[in-house]
Amino acid sequence: MKITKAVIPSAGLGTRFLPVTKSMPKEMLPIIDKPVIHYVVEEAIESGIDDIIFVTGRNKRSIEDYFDESPELEMHLKDRHKDDLLKMVQDISSMVDIHYIRQKEPRGLGDAILTARKHISGDPFAVLLGDDIIVNGKPCTQQLIEIHEKYGRSAIAVEDVPQDKVSSYGIIKGTPLDGSLYSIEDIVEKPEPADAPSNIGAIGRYVFTPEIFDCIEKTTAGVGGEVQLTDGIRMLNDIQNVYAYRFTGRRYDTGDKLGYVKAIIDFAMRNEGMGEQVRKYLEEVLSPESTEIRSPRSGKCSCDE
Numbered sequence: 687m688k689i690t691k692a693v694i695p696s697a698g699l700g701t702r703f704l705p706v707t708k709s710m711p712k713e714m715l716p717i718i719d720k721p722v723i724h725y726v727v728e729e730a731i732e733s734g735i736d737d738i739i740f741v742t743g744r745n746k747r748s749i750e751d752y753f754d755e756s757p758e759l760e761m762h763l764k765d766r767h768k769d770d771l772l773k774m775v776q777d778i779s780s781m782v783d784i785h786y787i788r789q790k791e792p793r794g795l796g797d798a799i800l801t802a803r804k805h806i807s808g809d810p811f812a813v814l815l816g817d818d819i820i821v822n823g824k825p826c827t828q829q830l831i832e833i834h835e836k837y838g839r840s841a842i843a844v845e846d847v848p849q850d851k852v853s854s855y856g857i858i859k860g861t862p863l864d865g866s867l868y869s870i871e872d873i874v875e876k877p878e879p880a881d882a883p884s885n886i887g888a889i890g891r892y893v894f895t896p897e898i899f900d901c902i903e904k905t906t907a908g909v910g911g912e913v914q915l916t917d918g919i920r921m922l923n924d925i926q927n928v929y930a931y932r933f934t935g936r937r938y939d940t941g942d943k944l945g946y947v948k949a950i951i952d953f954a955m956r957n958e959g960m961g962e963q964v965r966k967y968l969e970e971v972l973s974p975e976s977t978e979i980r981s982p983r984s985g986k987c988s989c990d991e
């Protein structure tokens with residue numbers, strides 16, 4: 687069955703990005719001029735998704751506003767004949783069908799996905815976590831959809847993560863089937879490095895058969911007292927093989943400060959209008975002769991923190 691629905695959980699509090707996330711959802715952090723969530727929605731659409739369910743929480747109104755129409759702004763642009771900007775703004779509100787469901791309390795990723803169950807109504811579906819931007823000609827979600835189409839089972843995207851970061855991921859133990867595909871033997875949420883079955887981590891892209899909902903429902907609170915998606919996947923794997931796929935593409939974890947900065951630098955360098963100038967600037971400031979940027983120890987630049 688063709689996958690046309692996706693769930694984007696976005697109820698998290700964004701504590702890794704405090705204080706800015708006190709009053710702004712982390713999904714709305716800008717990469718130059720587009721918020722992170724825009725790229726995630728684009729990936730879903732390019733993968734054939736036409737119906738998106740956002741699972742939001744308090745403090746996430748600006749996501750809804752972003753994908754909604756903006757009558758005053760549109761009128762303003764129209765009156766001033768700013769047709770390109772008008773089209774850009776209108777295109778965003780007509781990109782795709784979006785529905786919003788509130789998760790009343792942040793009880794974990796598994797619980798957030800369970801909240802979307804009624805809307806999914808028995809179909810296979812994709813899940814895209816709002817932190818990750820993945821750049822590739824064939825979108826990562828489409829890569830997983832193709833695995834689902836071939837095997838009729840759930841598939842999760844994975845990549846090698848540094849050993850000292852395994853405790854931030856769902857980590858798999860897998861049997862390689864070919865170069866990129868694994869049959870999952872086990873999956874553990876955020877293990878201590880010493881207990882990790884590998885360093886192959888689940889990143890924020892999944893395709894699930896609807897049986898995942900029953901499995902999440904039976905899951906009791908796990909790591910951090912939250913209902914973990916990983917525990918649901920482990921249960922699903924007991925009744926249906928779940929595949930792990932080493933996706934093709936470059937992933938930016940924009941929920942992490944360094945990952946966010948890397949995304950901005952790379953997108954700025956690729957930007958048609960200013961890429962050349964950004965490269966030149968970086969070369970200048972990185973050259974040994976540069977006195978532009980003080981060394982972290984000598985100056986009191988707030989970026990030292």
Ligand code: G1P
Nearest residue numbers: 795854855856887888889890916
């Ligand atoms: C979640 C999942 C984890 C996965 C990670 C990918 O964790 O629980 O299994 O590896 O996303 O980013 P979170 O980052 O929400 O703590």
